Amino acid sequence: MADSLRDQLLKSGIVKEVQQNRVQQDRAREQKRPPSPSSGKPARKGGKPPVPSHAARPSGQSREEIDLAKAYAIRAQTEANERKRIEQEAAEQARLRRERKLQIQQLLDGKALNKAEADQPRNFEYGGKIRRVHVDAAQLAALNAGELGVVQQAGRYLLVSREIAEQVQAIDAHLVALLVDPNASGMGDDGVPDDLMW
Template sequence: MADSLRDQLLKSGIVKQVQQDRVREQKRPAPPSGKPARKGGKPHASSPASRPARSQEEIDLAKAYAIRAQTEARERKQVEQEAAEQARLRRERKLKIQRLLDGKTLNKAEADHPRNFEYGGKIRRVHVDGAQLAALNAGELGVVQQAGRYLLVSRDIAEQVRAIDAHQLALLVDPAAGGVGDDGVPDDLMW
């Protein structure tokens, strides 16, 4: 009864078996590729002998996934190309407008009258002097949005900007619509 656990294991033969397995693994020659042998002696998962044969359903499913991936990649590429083309056209329009506006803006640094107008769903403001305010309300001047600023321009320049890109024209009062109401407030600000 005084036998230690080690002695009991040696008597049962379990320890000898484990020791023999260790010795066998150490004596195995290394594979020719220079890589150490895998424990357990199983072949590598990527070797053709280790893969089970695929059924026809699995092959068809794999083909379907490959076709789907190709189609999605082609659609993504097409969407990216269309977005790049739209961005290029926007840059060209902005450049045309910038060239058109160079030296033709009428904004004054000392202008003291704010003229409010709606643009892009928000109320915006441009500062004008008294004469410009009257001309703007009469439709003789227009406001163009360029590079985050609102620029006061003549009506013909505003019409040319509208022809290039209507979204850049922030305000152009139609003289036929009346422009200013009876109370002196421009019609586009009545709400």
């Protein structure tokens, strides 16, 4: 009786039968159960895809919670990208405005024809309001004939030659406050332009 119980069961053949029965039962269970994604076996035709267990998800989250978290992350990323694009566009617009302003400032430097002793006001509409620039008699006639123009810069209205006004208009049209078209028939019966008749 020196043989252990295990050795005696192996000699009698009982253990082999039990082991074979277990192997057959395991195989039968595996065939009934869909394969797990980690097994590497292809899914059965017409079968549902395997559902991952809760143990595979972090902290027991459901599939809906994970999908919602992904949706929020995608939305946050999209909003961040949109904000960045808007900021870049705003910076580019600001850069272009600075360049135009500098270009106009260089163009107008020393070219203003305003006179300190000018005493005649010339009214005009600009920005939805009535504005005025003071001119002398010769400048008034030249302004009404379209030989001179008025350009707004830094809150002031500068009297300039028609050529300068047209150059400013090419850079930034809304800064030209007054430029009479000499070919237009906007003169009243008394020789005063129609825009002065109010």
